[in-house]
Amino acid sequence: MVGNLNLDPSLTTQFSILKKGSFKSCHIYLPGLPKPVGAIAYGGRYYSCVRFYTDFDSAQRGAQRLIERGNPILLTQVPKGLILWVFEPDARVA
Template sequence: MLNAPDPEAIEQFADVPAVFDSVDEYFAAAAIESEAERSIESDRAEVLTSADRYETCRIQVANIDRRFFAILVNGEYYRLFRARKSEDKAIEMADRLRERGDRVMITQTPQGHALWIWEPQAFISLG
């Protein structure tokens, strides 16, 4: 004899459709879910203390005829915004940038700390 399903277990899936009408609908739902996870992660500026965690590069952004110095972190491009001598000042500025909606990374440099802003429309500049 089958046991009745646990109501708490069912409740956690309340807003997830049991069946998707198409593969596109499934991937759209997955994208929304992963975007929610990213927004949780982006509640704080991450200080990257090891250069092994990122790659430096040059990027371009759509509709801007200029190259930017950038870092590549987990497949995402972050454009150099500004440098600060102390970590506290860098974190303070990162907090202000996040308040206006930017996603920010901080890296250590020999002179202090660099702030980098996420550029979702960026592409690598080869020239």
């Protein structure tokens, strides 16, 4: 499912909100970290977990900050809220 962030009237950012079953949970190694981190695989790319949000407005703000810095993101819908994930180009599967 693709959502539409409209935090600023002059800005329209497309991002994906994924539901369970459309991605695969995994762990990845990242450069500079000794232990693997929680991640998801989607579209042949790996995304590390950034933060859990209980409401959509907070998730929008968090997503917007990363997008403004040039980071591709995904949001996943879970029963109690949303999880923000960021693309990790240097990830290796654990």
